[in-house]
Amino acid sequence: MYEAMDKSYVMQTYPRNYVNFKKGENATLFDENGKDYIDFTSGIGVVSVGHGNLRLAHALFDQASNLIHTSNLFLIEPQAKLAKRMCELSGYDMAVFFANSGAEANEGAIKLARKYGLQAFPKKRFKVLTLEHSFHGRTITTVKATGQTSFHKEAFAPYPEGFSFHEQIRALIDAIDEETVAVMIELVQGEGGVQPLDKAAVQELAAFLKERQLLLIIDEVQTGVFRSGEFLASQLYDITPDIITLAKGLAGGVPIGAIMTTHKTLFEVGDHGSTFGGNFLSTRAGLEVLDILESYKQSGLLDEAFLFFEAQLRRIAQAYPQYFEKELGLGLMRGLRCKGEETLPHLIKSAFEAGVLVLRSGRNTLRFLPPLTISKEEIQEGFRRLENAIATLS
Numbered sequence: 001m002y003e004a005m006d007k008s009y010v011m012q013t014y015p016r017n018y019v020n021f022k023k024g025e026n027a028t029l030f031d032e033n034g035k036d037y038i039d040f041t042s043g044i045g046v047v048s049v050g051h052g053n054l055r056l057a058h059a060l061f062d063q064a065s066n067l068i069h070t071s072n073l074f075l076i077e078p079q080a081k082l083a084k085r086m087c088e089l090s091g092y093d094m095a096v097f098f099a100n101s102g103a104e105a106n107e108g109a110i111k112l113a114r115k116y117g118l119q120a121f122p123k124k125r126f127k128v129l130t131l132e133h134s135f136h137g138r139t140i141t142t143v144k145a146t147g148q149t150s151f152h153k154e155a156f157a158p159y160p161e162g163f164s165f166h167e168q169i170r171a172l173i174d175a176i177d178e179e180t181v182a183v184m185i186e187l188v189q190g191e192g193g194v195q196p197l198d199k200a201a202v203q204e205l206a207a208f209l210k211e212r213q214l215l216l217i218i219d220e221v222q223t224g225v226f227r228s229g230e231f232l233a234s235q236l237y238d239i240t241p242d243i244i245t246l247a248k249g250l251a252g253g254v255p256i257g258a259i260m261t262t263h264k265t266l267f268e269v270g271d272h273g274s275t276f277g278g279n280f281l282s283t284r285a286g287l288e289v290l291d292i293l294e295s296y297k298q299s300g301l302l303d304e305a306f307l308f309f310e311a312q313l314r315r316i317a318q319a320y321p322q323y324f325e326k327e328l329g330l331g332l333m334r335g336l337r338c339k340g341e342e343t344l345p346h347l348i349k350s351a352f353e354a355g356v357l358v359l360r361s362g363r364n365t366l367r368f369l370p371p372l373t374i375s376k377e378e379i380q381e382g383f384r385r386l387e388n389a390i391a392t393l394s
């Protein structure tokens with residue numbers, strides 16, 4: 001019934017599975033027939049503190065009963081608090097701009113880089129270089145910044161100038177010319193195979209850019225907010241980016257995006273803005289999510305979940321060498337590189353039937369992005385169901 005409604009009234013831009021979820025508890029979802037699913041996707045890295053999180057729900061209720069939105073023309077107390085909190089957690093000397101999504105945060109980061117390119121050099125620099133297999137968003141600009149030609153559809157042309165993508169970091173460095181102002185990368189490509197970039201190569205890139213006063217933009221929309229173990233994956237890589245973008249997990253499912261930058265006063269009044277960005281509801285949610293995740297990390301539970309998940313993943317990779325090449329990723333952003341063309345689509349479907357939700361990444365990687373608060377029991381049960389799904393492959 002709702003499938004027909006959806007198909008008639010909602011624009012069909014997603015390959016949608018018509019399961020009707022009614023309720024969630026941490027990393028477990030329940031559909032209308034009462035069937036439960038272990039959620040190794042967290043709404044694509046969004047539901048960082050789990051489904052039905054009562055602490056988050058109470059904070060949202062409290063905030064919504066008082067103020068949801070006033071506009072950025074007035075002080076927004078939780079916005080100021082969240083910005084301060086994010087800067088403190090990062091350890092970087094930065095300031096924050098709030099948007100509503102990852103693409104919007106990246107769009108803002110590109111605007112910031114272009115303004116820097118005008119101010120910092122005698123002749124304006126405007127090019128932003130990215131990596132192949134990257135994903136930076138769906139707006140006309142961020143889709144052009146995305147390093148996958150399949151996304152650059154002729155239907156949406158013309159695209160803005162000043163973007164090119166390169167095979168790896170070395171090639172990217174070689175492509176820097178007198179019009180280049182910034183390099184934008186993900187430290188682990190979420191849509192590009194979950195392979196963490198090499199730390200030494202990233203540090204070399206960071207040093208190369210710094211020497212030339214060019215900007216390093218790290219897209220942490222998927223890697224950020226403790227998914228890597230640190231608040232930011234940039235901290236794991238021991239680099240100080242000029243600009244960092246965040247979104248997905250930052251407010252536990254309430255739409256939010258953020259740009260953090262060391263160029264704290266480069267955007268001036270009127271340079272950038274957003275109606276919804278940083279409103280009471282989303283920033284209050286962000287504060288609650290960071291409270292929850294910080295204490296989760298401090299108590300050691302986050303690291304325990306990482307180790308337990310990694311051990312299970314390794315066990316699966318080793319038990320089924322006929323289907324999997326290796327496990328990869330970091331923190332709770334993980335992948336299994338699959339062998340053969342048919343393994344991945346078949347596995348995602350049979351995993352769903354077996355009651356565990358998993359994602360794909362790129363052409364041949366099974367991707368895992370569970371809520372960061374996932375319990376050991378849920379991890380165990382999820383992998384038990386995944387093994388049932390693997391059994392259907394033969």
Ligand SMILES: *Cc1c(COP(=O)(O)O)cnc(C)c1O
Pocket residue numbers: 100101102103104106135136137138186190191219220221222247248
């Ligand atoms: C999801 C994602 C985006 C886009 O975020 P939206 O909120 O969908 O606009 C950008 N960059 C990365 C790395 C992402 O994972």
